[in-house]
Amino acid sequence: MRKYFILPLLMLICMVPFISAQAASSTEITSVRTATRNDANTPFVRTVLDISGKVNPRLFIDKTGRYVTVTLPNTKIAKGVDTECSSNRNVVSDITLTQRSSGTDINFKVPHAVTKDDLKVFTLPGTDNAKSASRVVIDINDKSGKIKQWRHWDDDKIGIASTTKDKNNQLKQSAVSNAATIPSYAGSQSYNLTKGLKGKVICVDPGHGGTDSGAIGAKSQEKNITLAISKRVASLLTNAGATVVMTRTTDVDVYAPNDGAVEELQARCNIANAAKADVFVCIHIDSFSTADAGGVTAYYNSKTPYDYGLAKYIHDQNMQATSFPDRGVQTANFYVLLHTNMPATLLELGFISNPAEEDALNTEAQQQNFAESIVKGLADYFDHNGN
């Protein structure tokens, strides 16, 4: 009797690592590329990994600051992907991918010690070209001082409303777009934290637009709901005496039709940075693969001491303005949260994939409720001086 018990037990023990190894291998790294970017205030090397699923990157820097590791849990290196890459050796001596049972390590050896202030790690949606579900972006600043910053901008107002380009020009530019055509503004840190909405410069960013519809529901598209709510926010803020800068006011791409996510998102950051906005509020509608997921989230990244306060004050008011579930205030490495110079929040105001929430989001009543709650939250933020 005992023997018969042990055999299945042994089989089970043997199968557990097998099962977990199988699960870990479902998300693959399908390509790796690097580029030197001299368009930022500090030049940097960008490494981009295409991933077949969603991933939560983790960053480690060793004590010497000479070894940087980004871990991608539960990922596997796809067949044919080079596990060693070369890059600009002023910034990164070498890049190696190491397969571990728990995931993949991307190891960077750097010639000049770095701290976490020299690094940015964030995720972007995937690209159709690469057939990826998401991208992991790792930026490492140049500490050698050998990479010259490009200062000859022909186009330092990309995406800024006053410079309108005809569509052909935009398309052409998008086709040849490379890192060097995207400008960056100095980290001004001139944002205002005094009480009251009056006189504040508030950048409102309606998510998606134009060729990018965002998430699609049964009867509506994210880009239209974000714009409808944003316009209501803008008019309430204007009435309260604030100066509103919108990244778009119609159904358009901010940078160019069919552009890349980085160009598009940087164009939105440029508008806020150039306007020296006091805060940046980015409005999105969430989506999930099943209809039952729902609720409201506010995302922030603590790049300033005030990003959390901004997200929290607005989120608290948003939860008064809806019966959608509360998904809380969460930290995220979203591009616009990292590349704006002022406190920023990205709001996900319910799920377009949830039929009840989609219905509500398409009513003027819910759009107005959210617009009012966002403005109340902004007033709370300034009344507490961002704290």
Ligand SMILES: [Zn+2]
């Ligand atoms: Zn969105």
